[in-house]
Amino acid sequence: MIEVNHLTKRYGKTVAVDQVSFKVEPGKVTGFLGPNGAGKSTTMRMILGLDAPTSGQVRVDGKSYHELREPLRSVGALLDAKAIIGGRSAANHLKWLADSNGITRRRVSEVLDIAGLSDVAGRKVGTFSLGMNQRLGIAAALLGDPSTVMFDEPINGLDPEGIVWIRNLMKSLALEGRTVFLSSHLMSEMALTADHLIVIGRGSIIANASTDDFINRNTAPRIRVRALEQYELAEVLTQRGAVIERGSDDALVVTGLGAAAIGDAARIHDITLTELAPQGSTLEEAYFDLTKEVTDYNAGQLVDATKGA
Amino acid sequence: MSVTTHTNEVVVPTATAISARTPKIRRALKAEWTKMRTLPSTWRTAVIATAISISLGIILCASQVHAWSSMTAQQRQSFDPTACSLFGIVFVGAVVLAGLGVRALTAEYVTGMIRSTFTAMPTRRLVLVVKAAVTAAFVFPVALFAAFVSFEAGQRVFVGKDLQVTLGNPGVLRAVVFGALAVSLISIFAVGLGGLIRHTAAATTALVLVIVGGVTLGQLLPVGLRQYVPGTALQAAVTVNHSAGLLQPGAAILVLGIYAVVTLTAASFRV
Numbered sequence: 001m002i003e004v005n006h007l008t009k010r011y012g013k014t015v016a017v018d019q020v021s022f023k024v025e026p027g028k029v030t031g032f033l034g035p036n037g038a039g040k041s042t043t044m045r046m047i048l049g050l051d052a053p054t055s056g057q058v059r060v061d062g063k064s065y066h067e068l069r070e071p072l073r074s075v076g077a078l079l080d081a082k083a084i085i086g087g088r089s090a091a092n093h094l095k096w097l098a099d100s101n102g103i104t105r106r107r108v109s110e111v112l113d114i115a116g117l118s119d120v121a122g123r124k125v126g127t128f129s130l131g132m133n134q135r136l137g138i139a140a141a142l143l144g145d146p147s148t149v150m151f152d153e154p155i156n157g158l159d160p161e162g163i164v165w166i167r168n169l170m171k172s173l174a175l176e177g178r179t180v181f182l183s184s185h186l187m188s189e190m191a192l193t194a195d196h197l198i199v200i201g202r203g204s205i206i207a208n209a210s211t212d213d214f215i216n217r218n219t220a221p222r223i224r225v226r227a228l229e230q231y232e233l234a235e236v237l238t239q240r241g242a243v244i245e246r247g248s249d250d251a252l253v254v255t256g257l258g259a260a261a262i263g264d265a266a267r268i269h270d271i272t273l274t275e276l277a278p279q280g281s282t283l284e285e286a287y288f289d290l291t292k293e294v295t296d297y298n299a300g301q302l303v304d305a306t307k308g309a
Numbered sequence: 310m311s312v313t314t315h316t317n318e319v320v321v322p323t324a325t326a327i328s329a330r331t332p333k334i335r336r337a338l339k340a341e342w343t344k345m346r347t348l349p350s351t352w353r354t355a356v357i358a359t360a361i362s363i364s365l366g367i368i369l370c371a372s373q374v375h376a377w378s379s380m381t382a383q384q385r386q387s388f389d390p391t392a393c394s395l396f397g398i399v400f401v402g403a404v405v406l407a408g409l410g411v412r413a414l415t416a417e418y419v420t421g422m423i424r425s426t427f428t429a430m431p432t433r434r435l436v437l438v439v440k441a442a443v444t445a446a447f448v449f450p451v452a453l454f455a456a457f458v459s460f461e462a463g464q465r466v467f468v469g470k471d472l473q474v475t476l477g478n479p480g481v482l483r484a485v486v487f488g489a490l491a492v493s494l495i496s497i498f499a500v501g502l503g504g505l506i507r508h509t510a511a512a513t514t515a516l517v518l519v520i521v522g523g524v525t526l527g528q529l530l531p532v533g534l535r536q537y538v539p540g541t542a543l544q545a546a547v548t549v550n551h552s553a554g555l556l557q558p559g560a561a562i563l564v565l566g567i568y569a570v571v572t573l574t575a576a577s578f579r580v
Contacts, residue, residue, distance in 0.1 A: 050424055065431060066432075075428075080421055084422050092347035099336060
């Protein structure tokens with residue numbers, strides 16, 4: 001369980017995270033979604049006590065991170081799989097982590113097994129592919145058998161097999177009753193993995209809902225229409241409150257009116273429809289709609305917003 | 310979840326967290342020692358430092374034997390066979406071994422692994438102090454071995470001119486032990502330097518400048534100040550025939566200790 005209350009982080013004049021509040025609950029996968037530079041990593045670093053908030057607070061299982069006596073047993077996190085010294089073997093990397101939190105060596109072989117790294121446990125980390133590093137990072141996160149796990153962009157750079165593996169792992173961790181919090185800038189990935197979504201844009205929470213609710217609420221049904229009397233149809237539908245965009249092949253893309261209402265309007269005005277096709281609205285579209293006003297960072301702001309320990 | 314449930318029962322409540330402080334240090338020591346010993350470069354560094362120290366000691370002693378005939382009576386009078394055999398370890402060996410201290414922090418900052426360290430052990434100053442302790446504890450026996458072998462090898466070289474001394478001579482054993490102690494203190498200084506500079510190459514350059522460059526630039530300083538330069542203090546720590554412009558060996562160790570503590574303290578405000 002993670003609780004974030006009015007969390008704010010400023011770097012000089014740039015506000016990376018602005019009065020953010022949310023709860024991440026156990027038993028489900030919560031996606032932390034937002035464009036690059038929106039404040040996801042900064043928020044995660046503050047949850048882990050790596051960055052000090054300018055104001056506000058974070059509680060993990062009711063405690064601040066610094067109060068956790070053996071933090072790896074409460075929170076397991078993977079921030080950056082490449083952030084690791086290459087000269088040590090995978091097993092030895094996990095061993096020092098285990099030692100730091102009084103975790104047994106037996107658990108080290110267990111997590112190597114879970115991550116599918118047992119065969120390469122003795123190999124130097126420096127020779128690992130990004131995918132193997134990612135697996136090692138996840139093994140490290142699971143080391144303390146924590147009730148909360150946190151992953152920052154875990155599928156970046158993974159092959160399709162690795163993506164499926166991570167997706168299933170997240171779901172099974174949630175089924176075991178753990179709090180699973182994972183960030184991504186990829187909406188499509190979240191649609192498949194997350195039960196709940198927290199969307200952040202320019203340092204503020206812009207949505208906090210179950211994935212299903214989020215789609216229903218944010219994706220208006222679209223209907224593709226073509227008629228012989230295209231211009232008249234557009235006029236008629238606009239009068240009835242529809243919003244019309246021009247699609248490909250001169251078709252009209254209508255939002256705000258159902259297929260039945262469009263058909264009815266056409267009949268009354270004696271318009272001949274040649275095409276009437278409801279379009280599936282996707283989470284991807286909902287996400288773009290929601291974040292399009294908040295992605296206007298320039299490069300300078302991005303650098304400011306992503307720096308820090 | 311079974312393991313988690315189990316440990317939740319054992320976890321000491323925060324009200325008694327103060328009594329849990331000792332195990333926290335012990336866990337940090339164990340973790341940092343595991344880090345140190347599982348890096349192959351640690352052992353490579355120890356072997357290289359020992360080899361360089363001993364060979365350099367032999368070369369320096371041989372060159373003194375070679376120059377003996379051209380020395381003035383006064384130079385012969387003040388010649389210190391113990392210090393001469395230990396210069397390899399206290400100057401070059403110290404720099405190589407202190408590299409372990411530099412990298413203890415810089416390698417983690419450069420790769421970003423420091424974030425794993427601080428999420429596993431959120432008490433950052435404890436991590437800094439533990440890193441210094443583990444480095445010094447590793448460096449001391451290596452430096453002592455290198456100092457001892459350098460001394461013995463150097464004295465063999467002096468046998469030809471009958472200049473050799475033994476560990477039984479007054480002040481000689483102290484010089485060998487203080488040599489190793491001085492190198493350990495320099496390695497702690499290096500941990501602090503790594504914490505302040507955070508880049509391996511830059512911190513290493515600073516270390517070399519302080520130890521080796523300090524001796525050269527120290528010549529520009531008045532004698533009263535020159536004796537406190539780290540390089541001069543290193544020399545003083547292994548000196549048996551006391552000469553003007555050098556601190557007493559004990560005072561030299563104290564000065565090096567102050568450098569180590571001050572640098573580490575400064576670094577503790579940056580971690």
